[in-house]
Amino acid sequence: MDLIWDGLKEAVSLIFSGDAYVYEVALTSLYVSGLATLIAVVIGFGLASLLVFRAPPGRVLALSAFNAGMALPPVAVGLIVAIMLWRTGPLGELGLLYTPTAIVIAQAVIATPVVTALSVVALQSVNPRLRLQVLALGASRWQAGALLFREARLALLAAVMAGFGAAVSEVGATIMVGGNIRGETRTLTSATVLEVQQGDFETGIAFSLILLAIIFAVVGGLTVLQQRRSAS
Amino acid sequence: MPRLAASIAALALCLASAAACAGDDELLLGATTSVQDPGLLDELVAAFEDDYGYDVKPIVQGSGQIIELARRGELDVIITHSPGDEQALLNDGVATGTTPVMQNFFLIAGPESDPADVAGADGLADAFARIAASGAGFVGRGDGSGTHRRELATWEAAGVDPAGEDWYRESAAGQGQSVLVANDSDVYTLVDSATFISLADRLQIVELFRDEIAPNVYSVLRLDSEQLTEINENAAAAWIEFITSPRGQTVIEEYGRDEYGVSLFEPLLLD
Numbered sequence: 001m002d003l004i005w006d007g008l009k010e011a012v013s014l015i016f017s018g019d020a021y022v023y024e025v026a027l028t029s030l031y032v033s034g035l036a037t038l039i040a041v042v043i044g045f046g047l048a049s050l051l052v053f054r055a056p057p058g059r060v061l062a063l064s065a066f067n068a069g070m071a072l073p074p075v076a077v078g079l080i081v082a083i084m085l086w087r088t089g090p091l092g093e094l095g096l097l098y099t100p101t102a103i104v105i106a107q108a109v110i111a112t113p114v115v116t117a118l119s120v121v122a123l124q125s126v127n128p129r130l131r132l133q134v135l136a137l138g139a140s141r142w143q144a145g146a147l148l149f150r151e152a153r154l155a156l157l158a159a160v161m162a163g164f165g166a167a168v169s170e171v172g173a174t175i176m177v178g179g180n181i182r183g184e185t186r187t188l189t190s191a192t193v194l195e196v197q198q199g200d201f202e203t204g205i206a207f208s209l210i211l212l213a214i215i216f217a218v219v220g221g222l223t224v225l226q227q228r229r230s231a232s
Numbered sequence: 233m234p235r236l237a238a239s240i241a242a243l244a245l246c247l248a249s250a251a252a253c254a255g256d257d258e259l260l261l262g263a264t265t266s267v268q269d270p271g272l273l274d275e276l277v278a279a280f281e282d283d284y285g286y287d288v289k290p291i292v293q294g295s296g297q298i299i300e301l302a303r304r305g306e307l308d309v310i311i312t313h314s315p316g317d318e319q320a321l322l323n324d325g326v327a328t329g330t331t332p333v334m335q336n337f338f339l340i341a342g343p344e345s346d347p348a349d350v351a352g353a354d355g356l357a358d359a360f361a362r363i364a365a366s367g368a369g370f371v372g373r374g375d376g377s378g379t380h381r382r383e384l385a386t387w388e389a390a391g392v393d394p395a396g397e398d399w400y401r402e403s404a405a406g407q408g409q410s411v412l413v414a415n416d417s418d419v420y421t422l423v424d425s426a427t428f429i430s431l432a433d434r435l436q437i438v439e440l441f442r443d444e445i446a447p448n449v450y451s452v453l454r455l456d457s458e459q460l461t462e463i464n465e466n467a468a469a470a471w472i473e474f475i476t477s478p479r480g481q482t483v484i485e486e487y488g489r490d491e492y493g494v495s496l497f498e499p500l501l502l503d
Binding site for chain 2: 086087088092098179180181182184196197198199
């Protein structure tokens, strides 16, 4: 228990002392996970629209795959992305391994099924007659889609938060494809792992608490947005 | 935002021309956790980057993974402490040279009460035999690291097969964390002296036996760049030059003196 208390004190002192290393690590986390979430949202919303509005053949199979994908083991994703990005691997020419971009790719792969599966549920929960009605009233497909997204915005924002949560809290794939390199690919989760390995538990707890604070700030911001819009 | 733009620009450049992202000034340095965990690696990398202007990406894993990545040409140069694996790389022609650069010692740490009387042992294998005979606990690395290899060789020399015994556990963790696991359970473990000294003020377990006969030697390996064509040969040569030079060797010798009062690694190439 003392350790957690000491960690809390250290977290506060690290945040307020303006420690450059801590800020750098926190910014890297925000940057890679923010970008990964953005990619996952673009792809996930697109796939969900396709699955719900177009009802293509094999829809249930695809949906099962995305639902299963929510439990995609991050280390497996990390290993496969790493092997693809090895300089002797198929995408080695790009020179992306051990860069922030590699982490963005791995985290986007992890977050996309989460966003897709939850967005499908969100769009399906809107009364299907609504879409037929607006189409009958002369709305274009895009207008009808936009209306449904508006109607489902509460649940869609929840999908975005879940996607961000999956990305930012991930560590196995992050270390595997990023290499945990100081000043480049060290995130709050991989920094925590390193501190624990080196036996510095207080700093490890401090990094964990800073991560929790960031998650709370980002998700809290989205929640405020979600609840305010729903009230109006 | 500037980072996002830079990253997209870099990606676009890479897609346009493979040469743009080949990273001529980048060195992928493979090292083991027992070099990183006491903090030496950061010091060496900082000094090297200052002197030579290369951008080092240290990839730190157990020796097993480092050696496998090196075999596939995924690293430019490696530092390991697993003589058997190093010899295998030389025999297979993957490595073209190996230079011992520093050493420390393996030691057995364990409960101060020392139920197996390891302190009175006659050699490392005898100490292991005593632990096995007493049934007192032991935490092994179990991760294919250099320390794990030494541990397995010592069990064999002691004529003991610890696998499956209830006094034997594998941590499958890095060196520092593995010691902390042993400390938590108040049992014996094999650890290199650098990691042990750097953690000592957090530990209740104490040093009981030091193997002075067979030190823990770290070598830098030159990899065959003709066979592994992706290797950044110049950067690798610069690293080897640095770590074998008086400058690199002095960094090794001085590391830990201020903080722990002793050097954690003994340089082997300093006159």
